[in-house]
Amino acid sequence: MQTPVSLRSFPTTLTVNGTAHTLSVDPRTSVLDALRDQLQITSVKKGCDHGQCGACTVLLDGERVLSCLCLAASADGAEVVTAEGLGSAGNLHPMQQAFLENDGFQCGYCTPGQICSAVGALQELAEGMPSHVTPDVRATPQLTDAEIRERLSGNLCRCGAYVNIVAAVREAAQTAKAQAVQPIALPTELGVKV
Ligand code: FES
Ligand code: FES
Helix, strand or coil: CCCCHHHCCEEEEEEECCEEEEEEECCCCEHHHHHHHHCCCCCCCCCCCCCCCCCCEEEECCEEEEHHHCECHHHCCCEEECHHHHCECCECCHHHHHHHHCCCCCCCCCHHHHHHHHHHHHHHHHCCCCCCCCCCCCCCCCCCHHHHHHHCCCCCCCCCCHHHHHHHHHHHHHHCCCCCCCCCCCCHHHCCCC
Protein backbone atom coordinates (compact mmCIF):
# COMPACT_ATOMS: atom_id res chain seq x y z
CA MET A 1 0.00 0.00 0.00
CA GLN A 2 1.31 3.45 -0.88
CA THR A 3 2.34 5.58 2.08
CA PRO A 4 0.04 8.62 2.40
CA VAL A 5 1.83 11.86 1.60
CA SER A 6 1.03 13.11 5.10
CA LEU A 7 3.09 10.29 6.63
CA ARG A 8 6.18 10.72 4.49
CA SER A 9 9.22 12.71 5.49
CA PHE A 10 11.04 14.97 3.11
CA PRO A 11 14.71 15.87 3.16
CA THR A 12 14.82 19.64 3.54
CA THR A 13 17.80 21.91 3.73
CA LEU A 14 17.57 25.13 5.68
CA THR A 15 20.49 27.45 6.17
CA VAL A 16 19.91 28.98 9.57
CA ASN A 17 22.07 31.84 10.77
CA GLY A 18 24.72 30.86 8.27
CA THR A 19 24.79 27.13 8.97
CA ALA A 20 23.21 24.63 6.58
CA HIS A 21 21.07 21.90 8.11
CA THR A 22 19.52 18.96 6.29
CA LEU A 23 16.38 17.91 8.07
CA SER A 24 13.81 15.21 7.59
CA VAL A 25 10.43 16.83 7.91
CA ASP A 26 6.83 15.78 7.78
CA PRO A 27 5.14 17.84 5.04
CA ARG A 28 2.98 19.46 7.71
CA THR A 29 5.96 20.71 9.76
CA SER A 30 6.19 24.47 9.94
CA VAL A 31 9.46 26.37 9.79
CA LEU A 32 8.71 27.37 13.38
CA ASP A 33 8.53 23.77 14.58
CA ALA A 34 11.57 22.77 12.53
CA LEU A 35 13.59 25.57 14.12
CA ARG A 36 12.44 24.89 17.66
CA ASP A 37 12.04 21.11 17.74
CA GLN A 38 14.77 19.95 15.38
CA LEU A 39 17.37 22.70 15.64
CA GLN A 40 16.65 23.85 19.22
CA ILE A 41 16.53 27.48 18.16
CA THR A 42 14.15 28.60 20.85
CA SER A 43 14.41 32.35 20.43
CA VAL A 44 11.72 31.85 17.81
CA LYS A 45 8.60 31.75 19.93
CA LYS A 46 5.32 29.94 19.42
CA GLY A 47 2.64 32.31 20.60
CA CYS A 48 -0.55 31.52 18.74
CA ASP A 49 0.65 29.16 15.97
CA HIS A 50 -2.01 30.80 13.79
CA GLY A 51 -0.39 33.89 12.31
CA GLN A 52 -1.96 36.22 14.84
CA CYS A 53 0.81 37.32 17.22
CA GLY A 54 4.10 37.73 15.33
CA ALA A 55 6.19 36.01 18.03
CA CYS A 56 7.52 33.53 15.45
CA THR A 57 8.77 36.15 12.97
CA VAL A 58 12.05 35.34 11.24
CA LEU A 59 13.79 36.61 8.12
CA LEU A 60 13.46 34.07 5.33
CA ASP A 61 15.51 34.81 2.24
CA GLY A 62 15.79 38.35 3.57
CA GLU A 63 12.09 38.98 4.11
CA ARG A 64 10.16 38.83 7.36
CA VAL A 65 7.73 35.95 7.57
CA LEU A 66 5.58 34.31 10.18
CA SER A 67 7.37 31.00 10.55
CA CYS A 68 4.28 29.30 11.96
CA LEU A 69 2.60 29.80 8.58
CA CYS A 70 5.52 28.58 6.44
CA LEU A 71 5.94 24.91 5.72
CA ALA A 72 9.51 23.75 6.14
CA ALA A 73 9.34 21.49 3.08
CA SER A 74 8.27 24.48 1.00
CA ALA A 75 11.22 26.47 2.33
CA ASP A 76 13.75 23.89 1.15
CA GLY A 77 16.94 25.72 0.21
CA ALA A 78 15.99 28.91 2.02
CA GLU A 79 18.18 31.03 4.25
CA VAL A 80 16.70 31.80 7.63
CA VAL A 81 17.93 34.44 10.05
CA THR A 82 16.61 34.50 13.59
CA ALA A 83 17.21 37.08 16.30
CA GLU A 84 20.38 35.36 17.49
CA GLY A 85 21.69 35.38 13.92
CA LEU A 86 21.45 39.16 13.69
CA GLY A 87 24.12 39.76 16.29
CA SER A 88 25.97 38.31 19.25
CA ALA A 89 26.44 39.42 22.85
CA GLY A 90 29.59 41.34 21.99
CA ASN A 91 28.41 42.52 18.61
CA LEU A 92 24.75 43.42 18.78
CA HIS A 93 22.78 44.38 15.72
CA PRO A 94 21.74 48.06 15.88
CA MET A 95 18.14 46.97 16.37
CA GLN A 96 19.04 44.75 19.31
CA GLN A 97 21.11 47.54 20.86
CA ALA A 98 18.27 50.00 20.41
CA PHE A 99 15.78 47.65 22.09
CA LEU A 100 18.14 47.44 25.07
CA GLU A 101 18.74 51.16 25.28
CA ASN A 102 15.06 52.04 24.98
CA ASP A 103 13.66 49.35 27.29
CA GLY A 104 11.82 47.92 24.31
CA PHE A 105 10.80 44.78 26.17
CA GLN A 106 9.62 43.54 29.52
CA CYS A 107 9.12 39.78 29.60
CA GLY A 108 10.93 39.41 26.31
CA TYR A 109 8.70 36.69 24.89
CA CYS A 110 7.74 38.73 21.87
CA THR A 111 11.12 40.44 21.53
CA PRO A 112 12.96 38.15 19.07
CA GLY A 113 9.99 38.38 16.72
CA GLN A 114 9.71 42.13 17.27
CA ILE A 115 13.37 42.60 16.36
CA CYS A 116 13.25 40.43 13.24
CA SER A 117 10.05 42.14 12.20
CA ALA A 118 11.53 45.59 12.79
CA VAL A 119 14.57 44.77 10.66
CA GLY A 120 12.31 43.52 7.89
CA ALA A 121 10.04 46.54 8.23
CA LEU A 122 12.92 48.98 7.80
CA GLN A 123 14.02 47.08 4.75
CA GLU A 124 10.51 47.25 3.27
CA LEU A 125 10.48 50.98 3.95
CA ALA A 126 13.84 51.32 2.26
CA GLU A 127 12.47 49.54 -0.78
CA GLY A 128 9.68 52.09 -0.94
CA MET A 129 6.92 49.66 -0.07
CA PRO A 130 3.88 51.62 1.11
CA SER A 131 1.79 50.66 4.10
CA HIS A 132 -1.84 51.23 5.05
CA VAL A 133 -0.93 54.60 6.59
CA THR A 134 1.34 55.92 3.83
CA PRO A 135 -0.33 59.21 2.88
CA ASP A 136 0.53 58.99 -0.81
CA VAL A 137 1.40 55.55 -2.14
CA ARG A 138 3.05 57.16 -5.17
CA ALA A 139 5.58 58.95 -2.94
CA THR A 140 8.49 57.45 -1.04
CA PRO A 141 7.27 56.41 2.41
CA GLN A 142 8.97 58.11 5.34
CA LEU A 143 10.01 56.64 8.66
CA THR A 144 7.35 58.18 10.86
CA ASP A 145 6.05 56.81 14.12
CA ALA A 146 2.77 56.08 12.38
CA GLU A 147 4.59 53.98 9.78
CA ILE A 148 6.51 52.11 12.49
CA ARG A 149 3.33 51.39 14.44
CA GLU A 150 1.47 50.21 11.37
CA ARG A 151 4.30 48.05 10.07
CA LEU A 152 4.81 46.39 13.46
CA SER A 153 1.12 46.03 14.20
CA GLY A 154 1.33 42.30 13.53
CA ASN A 155 3.68 41.82 16.46
CA LEU A 156 1.78 41.77 19.71
CA CYS A 157 3.36 42.55 23.08
CA ARG A 158 1.01 41.83 25.92
CA CYS A 159 3.32 43.65 28.35
CA GLY A 160 2.55 46.84 26.47
CA ALA A 161 6.11 47.91 25.64
CA TYR A 162 4.91 49.46 22.41
CA VAL A 163 5.98 53.05 23.10
CA ASN A 164 9.54 51.95 23.76
CA ILE A 165 9.53 49.56 20.81
CA VAL A 166 8.63 52.44 18.49
CA ALA A 167 11.43 54.51 20.04
CA ALA A 168 13.87 51.63 19.54
CA VAL A 169 13.02 51.20 15.88
CA ARG A 170 13.28 54.94 15.31
CA GLU A 171 16.67 55.00 17.02
CA ALA A 172 17.96 51.93 15.19
CA ALA A 173 17.40 53.60 11.86
CA GLN A 174 19.41 56.58 13.09
CA THR A 175 22.10 54.49 14.75
CA ALA A 176 22.82 52.89 11.43
CA LYS A 177 23.47 56.41 10.16
CA ALA A 178 20.86 55.87 7.54
CA GLN A 179 18.36 58.22 6.03
CA ALA A 180 14.88 57.51 7.24
CA VAL A 181 14.12 55.16 4.40
CA GLN A 182 17.55 53.64 3.92
CA PRO A 183 18.12 50.03 4.95
CA ILE A 184 20.36 49.35 7.87
CA ALA A 185 23.44 47.37 6.92
CA LEU A 186 23.22 43.71 7.79
CA PRO A 187 25.97 41.13 7.45
CA THR A 188 25.49 39.66 3.99
CA GLU A 189 26.93 36.35 5.16
CA LEU A 190 23.79 35.90 7.19
CA GLY A 191 21.82 35.85 4.01
CA VAL A 192 19.76 38.98 4.62
CA LYS A 193 19.27 41.03 1.52
CA VAL A 194 19.92 44.73 1.92
S1 FES B 1 3.14 31.94 16.56
FE1 FES B 1 3.25 32.64 14.50
S2 FES B 1 2.02 34.44 14.47
FE2 FES B 1 1.79 33.63 16.49
S1 FES C 1 7.97 42.04 26.11
FE1 FES C 1 6.44 40.83 27.04
S2 FES C 1 5.15 40.18 25.41
FE2 FES C 1 6.53 41.58 24.54
